[in-house]
Amino acid sequence: MKSIKVFIVIAIAVVGFAFTAQQKKAEAWDVPAEYKSMENPLANDEASVNSGKMVYMKHCRSCHGNAGLGDGPKAARLNTFPGDFSGAEFQAQTDGEIMYKSIFGRDDMPNYESKIPSKKDRWAVVNYMRTFKK
């Protein structure tokens, strides 16, 4: 009986380790040119940041974390690291690139076209993600 318990503990540890070990850095993501150059029509003001925070807390927080560090409660279960939004690499992107990736998704990152149907909300969440910049 004891050996079965030990076996189960080892099995859980191995499976858990396997999942964490497999998490890889995201590959390059080519954003269509029309989105890359798309301008954010929403003023980056307090109102839009607050609206964006509401959207972020509802849809993004669970993987990307409260401060956008990629450390949300669901992050460890993903195959790909969800990214650090506070870093220079992320913040160097245009608003259009961030909006495209956030809404259309790929692989682990789900598509949010139906869950965030409002264009205003889509740009507002970009404005909020800009506040993560260190």
Add this chain to the structure above:
Amino acid sequence: MLRSKYTIQKFMKMTFSFSLFLVITLIASQNCLAQEDEFANDPVSGTFESGLLGETQTTEMPFAGEFEMHIQHRFGLIENGLEDVFGVYASANIRMGLNYGVTEKIMLGYGYTKEFKLQEFQGKYKVLTQTESNSIPVSVALYGNLSINSQDEIVFGNDYTFSDRLGYFSQLIVAHKFNDNISLQLAPSFTHFNKTDTLVEHDKIAINLSGRAKVTRSMAVFFEYDQPLNIDDMREFTNSDQTDPEANLTFGMEIGTSTHVFQVFMSNYEGITPQRNSLYNKNKIGDGDFLVGFNIMVRF
């Protein structure tokens, strides 16, 4: 008679106050939003968190092509205190339901309620969606529910026919989102049962006023008030005011995530199905006949 007059007056007052409030706020909000032309004609998002708010339907729909599972639970009345832990150990009512967004504007759903073994088929059609600039100032939806009582036919008495099992509920829902935090809706409804208990009316018009206010980014508080219109001129039986349904007050809190919505609340309604609540509610607000209920909604 007195009671009915009081009810009508109360209803008129409530409707008038709400209309006035709506008009004033609409004028104010139109001025504020006039600058944001880019999004002027876009539909507003998230007037409510989901298609259900406590006991009432809202103008929200499931996403097109996606399902929404509902688990609704009502404990017993809290009146016995610790004896049954405020109704937790009393007999409960439960509903399981599945809704499907056929398009962005059409929802179809099926549900099963424990009490009276009700099988329900429901549909909702979103007629109008409020725009950011308030060029369309309100969202409007039509909701219909057909319930089939699937208890043994012996409970329907003599001269049983299948239509005795049917109950209908239809509702016009008009909602306005004031800002990111506050939304209100007014929803008149009509209920009809083919067969009812002795001296209980077959038809009932009721009005619902409900609203939600966000208190944090993901948590909101909400209320809901249902007033059945017990109008003398519409009475089927002269002495039926004894069996008139009671008004309902629901208040609680809601937490929304990307895929789930949780609502915990206190309510006078125990029927879950809207037509049962509208016609048969005997729990009085004034007597403190409240119960604890919760709704869980999962989108997938």
